[in-house]
Amino acid sequence: MAHGHNSDEKIVYVGDSRVRAKTSRLPQPDFSAYPGKSEVFIPNFLLKEWMVAVVVLVGILVLVMTEAAPLGYPADPTNTQFIPMPDWYFLFMYQLLKYPYTSDQFVVFGTVIVPGIMFGGLIIAPFLDTGKERRFYRRPIASTLMVLTLVACTYLTVVSWTHYEHELKEKNIIPEHIKREEEMHAAKSAGLPAPSTKKTATAVAIVAADDPGAEIYKKATCVTCHGAELKGIPASGIPALRGVGDKHNQEAILGIIKKGVGNMGAQYDDNIKKGLTEADITKLAEWLSKQKS
Structure with missing residues (x-):
């Protein structure tokens, strides 16, 4: 300890003011503390x-x-106008499978390899990124991959939904769940019961199945579209011929065969080429006019 400004004065240090380094960690107190x-x-x-x-x-x-689920009508496999769409959280994958490099010959790449890489990367990410830094701007690789993934999923989802809306407008289609909801609200406002979604089978049967005209029908061009059971494909605009006699008589049916109707062209010449005679076609029209409910 010095008391003056004399350089020859002896300095005596009292005690050691240096902080001693601890060689062991302090024990952590228990939660009961x-x-x-x-x-x-x-x-x-x-x-x-x-x-x-x-x-x-x-x-x-x-x-x-x-809130009731937005359900449509019962599934109809013959409805070619129906556009299937997955839930919103799978739209990005749905859109991805539309591209040439993930479909057709490369469908395995789009359905197995790409999802495997994406979800596999999520699983192994904690083992690859072991840095102690938690601020995203200090983790450029992980942050870049995260942003690219979010941008890609968002872009594919938006594009998929946009294409779906454009397709609905082009084909003038109202989604079944929206159409059913509108019909339910209309029935409710009119005081009527909600329309049933159960399909009721028509009781119309084939009349005179053993008639010679039935054999001629099997040889005619009609069977190609309307089917052997005369049920047609209503979803594709091809009407059933069961009960056709309620709408058209023999002469009218014969006129449809000769001139066509709607999207169906004339079938008379085609039937003649298949070996049917004019008498056969007349007999066919007579048999179809018997198909009444």
């Missing part, structure tokens, strides 16, 4: 988390039961 501020994870904390999850699940169930 903080009464009322901490608790054991199992079962106390886990039980609280479970109770919160139950409350959230019940809330979701209430919302689901409150």
